[in-house]
Amino acid sequence: MALNFPAYNQTEILDFLKAQVTDGTVVTDPEKVDEHSYSKQLAGQHGPALAFIEAGSIADVQGVMKAARRFHIPVVTQNRFTSTVIGADAVDGAFILSTAKMDQILELNTEDAYAVVQPGVINNDLDQAARQHGLFYAPDPASKKMSGIGGNVATNAGGLSGVRYGSTRDNVLGLKVVLADGKVLDLGGKTTKQAFGYDLTQLFVGSEGTLVVIVEITVKLMPLPLGDSLMGLAFFKNMETLAKATTELRMSGIYPAMLEAMDANTLRALDEYRHTSLAGENSAALIFRVDSISPEGRQIVDQIMDKYGAENIRLATDEKQQEEIISLRQDMLPAIFTGRSAVMEDMAAPTSKMAELVAYIQQLSAEHDDLQIFTAGHAGDGNLHPTVTWSKDVTETPESVNEVLQAMFKKALELDGTISGEHAVGMLKNQWNNVELGEEVDWVQHQIKALFDPMNLLNPKRKID
């Protein structure tokens, strides 16, 4: 039997924690803690946590960090818990620090076009609030109705309109963060430009809860584009042709605001789910949108569609018809996940090499009879989401899943790509840190971690660990 002489018991730890935060914010009932410990997709891998804390203020966050330092307790910051990379699941004995209840829009400035928000604000709620003033919040992950701005910033979330408006990173002006030692840093500002000091704001964007806790965010808002948006659905002979058409649309000067691809397997899954017949002879579909479309822009779209043999093209400028087209994209994940065990992946290649990555994924799919791979993604960014699925009757994840994922990752890197385009790293791909970045960069990243979090309290075993 291993000897162990703990300095404190759980009651002492929890009593101290409760004394640091607002009454009623600490949840210790094991069943309730469990609800917040495991994400649905890859459940049962980690935890259990010691407590779930629903912070309502910056002082609560500081209180949690004080208790964590005193007792060396890991802190997993969690927001709306939609991470697909085991980013916010519990680690053993952790405090789960939720920022979801810090959900207020603190300021919406229509003159200088920015908003100051708390981390728990749902992406779509901010966007809708801005739209009432003729503005919009551009980053639009497919989870925009579920995920919060804090999580979006912590993962540098991308989305459907990233090809035109960038990822979350490109839309963050400033942050307020709590350090592991409890101090608050107020970073960045309300100007669209700032060239002072080292850019800590951008260091913390995408830091996945491993360096700081984000407690306030200042984001850029954009004026709604003038005129009509043109949305279209077009079918191509295969994903390679679609990828070439996508590259040409992107480079044509019309600045598409959406270029979303779906392969034949995905179309078949949608047909099953929606009782439609999209697949038929079609092997690949592209959903595209161009904002403020001009007659010249429309001509360019027609020419490119023609050149690459697009068929069954549906065009819509009317909002209702556009919603019908975009609902295909929204139904894609439920369609794929229904009745299957699945791992959704996220990788990107330079757009000129996306066709090669797609072809390789299709080859892997053909080589593995026990798996089905559904490939879709933000084609304008070269960002693919191959979802590897297997039968629900097979209870253990087949070894072949690991084999194909490793093969895909290697191929993406070989093509000068990345194995995380937007979903971040979490615990799913942290072992690839020095493979993707190289040992020297890996070392510097660990030095940055040690600078901000010398006790390794913040989201340990994630991102770089």
Ligand SMILES: Cc1cc2nc3c(=O)[nH]c(=O)nc-3n(C[C@H](O)[C@H](O)[C@H](O)COP(=O)(O)OP(=O)(O)OC[C@H]3O[C@@H](n4cnc5c(N)ncnc54)[C@H](O)[C@@H]3O)c2cc1C
């Ligand atoms: C159906 C579906 C579709 C999706 N589509 C997309 C997509 O198109 N693009 C995309 O990028 N992602 C997508 N995702 C992934 C996910 O929604 C994003 O990663 C999102 O940004 C997570 O936000 P969240 O509020 O749920 O954060 P959580 O899942 O709670 O946390 C995510 C990470 O951020 C850290 N974190 C959370 N809050 C804070 C904070 N206050 N301070 C510091 N760190 C914090 C956590 O520790 C964790 O590492 C999708 C997920 C689902 C389920």
